[in-house]
Amino acid sequence: MMQLARTITRVNQFIGRWVSLGVLVIFVLLLADVVMRYLVGSPTIWTAELATLIFGVYAIIGGGYLLTERGHVNVDIFYGRMSRRRRASVDILTWPLFLLFVGVLLWQGWDIASEAIADMERSNSVWKAPLWPTKALIPVAAILLLLQGIVRLWSDIRVLRGLPIPEDVFGKPGDPDRDEINTQEKQK
Amino acid sequence: AGEVTWRVQAHWPKASSSFTASLGVVAAQLEEKTEGAFKLELLGAGEFAKGPDIYNIVRKGVVPMGTISPSYISDQAEAATFAYGIPGTLRQAWEMEHAIKNLGVEALVNEDLNADGVHMMCEKVLPTEMVLSKKIESAADFQGLKIRSSGAMLDYLAAAGAAPQYIPGSELYQSLSSGVVDGAHWGAAIGAQSMSLWEVCKYHYKPVLAQTTDAFILNQDALEGLPDDLRSALVDTITTRFFLRSAEYQHFEAIALTEGVANDGVEVMTLPDDVLEMLATASAQILETEGQKGEKAAKAADIYRTLMKDMGYA
Amino acid sequence: MSVELLTLLFFGALLLFLMLGTPLAFVLGGVSVVFLYFEMGTIGFYLLASKMWETMQSPTLMAVPLFVFMAILLEKSGVANDLYDMMHQWFGGLRGGLAIGTVLICVIFAAMSGISGAAVVTMGTIALPKMLERGYDKKLALGAINAGGGWGILIPPSILMVLYSLLTEVSVGRLFAAGIGPGLTLFVLVSLYIGGRCWLQPHLGPALPVEERADWSQKIKSLKAVILPIMIVVIVLGAIFGGFATPTEAAAIGVFGSLVATLINGQLTWQVLHDASIATLKLTALVMWILFAAHAFSTAYTALGAQSLISDLMSYIPGGRWGALFFMLVLLFFFGMVLDPVGIMLITLPVFLPIVHGAGFDPIWFGILFIIMMEVGYMTPPFGFNLFYLKGVAPPDVTMGDIYASVFPYVVVTLIGVALIILFPEIALYFPRLFYG
Ligand code: NA
Ligand code: NA
Numbered sequence: 060m061m062q063l064a065r066t067i068t069r070v071n072q073f074i075g076r077w078v079s080l081g082v083l084v085i086f087v088l089l090l091a092d093v094v095m096r097y098l099v100g101s102p103t104i105w106t107a108e109l110a111t112l113i114f115g116v117y118a119i120i121g122g123g124y125l126l127t128e129r130g131h132v133n134v135d136i137f138y139g140r141m142s143r144r145r146r147a148s149v150d151i152l153t154w155p156l157f158l159l160f161v162g163v164l165l166w167q168g169w170d171i172a173s174e175a176i177a178d179m180e181r182s183n184s185v186w187k188a189p190l191w192p193t194k195a196l197i198p199v200a201a202i203l204l205l206l207q208g209i210v211r212l213w214s215d216i217r218v219l220r221g222l223p224i225p226e227d228v229f230g231k232p233g234d235p236d237r238d239e240i241n242t243q244e245k246q247k
Numbered sequence: 248a249g250e251v252t253w254r255v256q257a258h259w260p261k262a263s264s265s266f267t268a269s270l271g272v273v274a275a276q277l278e279e280k281t282e283g284a285f286k287l288e289l290l291g292a293g294e295f296a297k298g299p300d301i302y303n304i305v306r307k308g309v310v311p312m313g314t315i316s317p318s319y320i321s322d323q324a325e326a327a328t329f330a331y332g333i334p335g336t337l338r339q340a341w342e343m344e345h346a347i348k349n350l351g352v353e354a355l356v357n358e359d360l361n362a363d364g365v366h367m368m369c370e371k372v373l374p375t376e377m378v379l380s381k382k383i384e385s386a387a388d389f390q391g392l393k394i395r396s397s398g399a400m401l402d403y404l405a406a407a408g409a410a411p412q413y414i415p416g417s418e419l420y421q422s423l424s425s426g427v428v429d430g431a432h433w434g435a436a437i438g439a440q441s442m443s444l445w446e447v448c449k450y451h452y453k454p455v456l457a458q459t460t461d462a463f464i465l466n467q468d469a470l471e472g473l474p475d476d477l478r479s480a481l482v483d484t485i486t487t488r489f490f491l492r493s494a495e496y497q498h499f500e501a502i503a504l505t506e507g508v509a510n511d512g513v514e515v516m517t518l519p520d521d522v523l524e525m526l527a528t529a530s531a532q533i534l535e536t537e538g539q540k541g542e543k544a545a546k547a548a549d550i551y552r553t554l555m556k557d558m559g560y561a
Numbered sequence: 562m563s564v565e566l567l568t569l570l571f572f573g574a575l576l577l578f579l580m581l582g583t584p585l586a587f588v589l590g591g592v593s594v595v596f597l598y599f600e601m602g603t604i605g606f607y608l609l610a611s612k613m614w615e616t617m618q619s620p621t622l623m624a625v626p627l628f629v630f631m632a633i634l635l636e637k638s639g640v641a642n643d644l645y646d647m648m649h650q651w652f653g654g655l656r657g658g659l660a661i662g663t664v665l666i667c668v669i670f671a672a673m674s675g676i677s678g679a680a681v682v683t684m685g686t687i688a689l690p691k692m693l694e695r696g697y698d699k700k701l702a703l704g705a706i707n708a709g710g711g712w713g714i715l716i717p718p719s720i721l722m723v724l725y726s727l728l729t730e731v732s733v734g735r736l737f738a739a740g741i742g743p744g745l746t747l748f749v750l751v752s753l754y755i756g757g758r759c760w761l762q763p764h765l766g767p768a769l770p771v772e773e774r775a776d777w778s779q780k781i782k783s784l785k786a787v788i789l790p791i792m793i794v795v796i797v798l799g800a801i802f803g804g805f806a807t808p809t810e811a812a813a814i815g816v817f818g819s820l821v822a823t824l825i826n827g828q829l830t831w832q833v834l835h836d837a838s839i840a841t842l843k844l845t846a847l848v849m850w851i852l853f854a855a856h857a858f859s860t861a862y863t864a865l866g867a868q869s870l871i872s873d874l875m876s877y878i879p880g881g882r883w884g885a886l887f888f889m890l891v892l893l894f895f896f897g898m899v900l901d902p903v904g905i906m907l908i909t910l911p912v913f914l915p916i917v918h919g920a921g922f923d924p925i926w927f928g929i930l931f932i933i934m935m936e937v938g939y940m941t942p943p944f945g946f947n948l949f950y951l952k953g954v955a956p957p958d959v960t961m962g963d964i965y966a967s968v969f970p971y972v973v974v975t976l977i978g979v980a981l982i983i984l985f986p987e988i989a990l991y992f993p994r995l996f997y998g
Pocket of ligand 2: 897898899900938939941943944945946
């Protein structure tokens with residue numbers, strides 16, 4: 060089990076590291092568009108479209124990675140003041156909401172992707188850009204996020220049972236700075 | 248009799264005149280005809296979906312009805328591009344109405360769509376025309392002209408030497424005003440007016456690049472599930488509206504252009520003959536290529552060719 | 562069930578889960594799923610995935626990672642640090658001077674981009690740490706960036722204005738021109754607020770002690786710090802207004818400029834590029850996942866009958882045309898707290914426009930009020946993209962609570978701006994008339 064969780068976390072971290080370079084690709088494509096239009100004088104019609112398709116992947120696929128970093132923004136007004144155990148139990152309580160969202164996204168994303176793959180769907184631009192690879196990554200992004208969410212749920216359960224949650228298996232364990240602040244405030 | 252309410256996802260923005268004059272009128276007439284038994288709840292572009300995805304939500308039955316540009320469904324139906332309109336072929340709106348309804352282009356599209364559970368009924372014929380910030384006096388002026396374009400029109404303009412490119416609608420005005428592109432087509436006069444294009448492009452070019460259409464699409468299961476009287480009320484209303492709305496739209500086009508000339512200082516121009524010649528060659532080529540998509544596309548291409556021959560265009 | 566009751570349940574669930582600390586994206590997405598099922602059954606679920614696809618395809622959102630990347634490069638290359646040193650040497654004697662300088666840079670960034678987030682991430686990355694280092698009050702600094710960052714949609718070019726004019730068929734050019742006066746007005750008001758507040762409470766934005774202030778030769782020398790930032794601003798603005806690039810492409814040109822600046826400062830290493838890329842991905846993923854869910858949320862609310870609710874509400878309008886205007890602004894304020902501006906536009910504008918026309922209001926002027934209310938929406942808790950951007954880039958000891966608390970005075974100042982524009986419509990309408998007659 061630990062091995063499985065570690066693998067999921069590592070896969071997401073690996074994806075995050077490599078996909079992050081996508082911003083450079085988008086940058087180069089858009090700059091190429093301007094350069095081709097003005098310096099070369101022959102505008103390209105595919106660069107902007109390709110950049111958009113890459114951006115779409117870039118935007119969704121990092122969801123699971125962001126969860127390993129506990130980077131999805133939340134409102135910490137009350138949450139930030141809770142003890143670690145209290146936070147873990149609240150997270151377990153609200154986990155079904157996460158499951159609903161990501162589960163339905165996986166299900167419907169799978170529908171969209173399989174239809175796009177079956178038709179080898181292309182855009183209706185002149186370049187006829189293949190849309191199916193980007194669409195196929197919607198359920199992939201959902202799976203990556205869902206798996207990491209399951210890892211998180213397990214780490215919350217372990218917190219309640221007083222077990223350790225090593226960072227290389229479960230990703231970042233919340234906010235250590237804030238934990239310290241909480242402890243200090245309680246001591247006052 | 249029970250009451251039926253259908254959600255309809257339009258591809259027009261809700262506050263636009265197209266939305267009100269097309270969908271709004273159909274909804275009102277239908278409600279009147281059925282004495283309130285059949286209501287349409289109208290959604291503006293993007294409320295549930297926009298663009299090509301409207302086809303999907305209708306096909307899946309998320310909403311029973313929607314409006315599209317047939318250019319969205321060129322992958323779903325062989326003859327869709329012919330229902331949308333081929334640049335440089337038909338010149339008058341009535342020719343397009345005739346080709347769509349009497350000569351069978353719409354029926355050819357429906358052969359494919361019905362297999363998908365969708366039925367298309369054209370909403371109106373509307374022209375596409377180009378606006379430019381530069382004057383074109385010869386084919387040389389047209390060379391390298393940067394035009395915001397999309398779909399089949401892109402090939403067409405490129406063939407005559409322009410350098411068409413894609414700019415998202417949200418950045419079009421800014422791009423025209425600063426000179427990133429020299430021109431665009433967004434519908435014709437009504438489109439140019441609603442997108443404020445005339446503020447930055449003073450030359451409005453004739454002839455039409457193409458006669459095109461907008462269309463209603465209906466989920467077949469939903470359509471068949473209607474009581475007979477409601478179904479025929481809906482189908483009859485849409486069928487009649489096609490001709491009425493197409494005629495009315497031409498009138499509004501003329502009004503819009505007159506207003507543009509008076510208020511925005513627009514000059515109505517005609518493309519020079521040498522540009523038109525190059526466009527004509529490109530048009531024949533596109534017709535040829537589109538016709539090779541399959542049996543139904545070939546039939547549609549023949550409908551176009553015959554009509555053009557009878558009109559003396561080719 | 563009535564729309565009113567559904568609305569209470571819908572937003573009640575949102576607030577409850579937000580306060581429990583569940584990440585925003587999951588709250589918005591999860592609540593949307595529940596209500597879509599309730600309204601349409603499982604068939605409605607398709608909208609969740611199709612809205613995601615629609616959002617992924619947005620060509621203008623591409624500017625988000627580019628601006629983030631640019632900001633992080635400027636920070637890591639020391640360009641930002643030099644710039645703030647320079648500002649401190651010149652304006653160090655003025656209480657709150659750095660914060661006023663920051664909102665001035667926000668004005669420049671607003672002209673460089675059509676979206677709201679660009680200036681927020683840039684200033685949150687480069688200005689916030691510098692102000693905190695120099696003893697500025699956390700809330701004063703956060704709020705200044707939150708407020709100034711929102712001007713990207715008010716000062717042209719503006720994606721949201723294009724959307725407004727697409728929905729209302731008013732002139733884009735006039736609307737762009739109408740944004741200039743109110744943008745500058747808000748800049749003056751916010752600067753006055755910062756200056757006044759720091760004058761009364763010097764510890765909020767401390768001036769440099771007299772003995773540490775630079776002499777003239779040091780001041781002149783420090784000016785070389787503005788060369789690189791000005792170069793970037795000039796090429797980006799030059800590209801937009803010289804007709805070389807769309808605003809989105811101009812963001813790529815800005816990245817190019819900041820790469821060059823980083824190179825000149827001798828900081829362009831693989832490590833810097835890698836760190837900047839990772840930070841950019843995190844912030845983009847954070848924002849985009851919220852956006853996916855937010856679009857699903859607006860869609861679910863539309864399905865529940867949001868528009869008939871607004872129509873119903875409008876029938877209670879008190880007191881003629883001014884009552885109607887006040888009522889619409891109040892509605893926009895409350896919607897701005899919980900929905901994203903694109904969703905608000907789609908839901909409210911079709912109901913508001915006939916009222917605006919009926920009351921004889923100038924639709925351009927109303928458009929400016931509308932855009933400023935959207936800007937307020939970007940910064941009002943609990944749901945506002947400026948808040949999330951800021952949380953994404955701020956140092957770890959800045960909590961969401963700090964950010965929420967920081968916006969209050971700036972919202973008041975912005976609303977004073979709205980009141981001024983209502984009292985003196987010329988603030989908005991002067992430039993359109995100047996340019997278009
Ligand atoms: Na702007
Ligand atoms: Na808000």
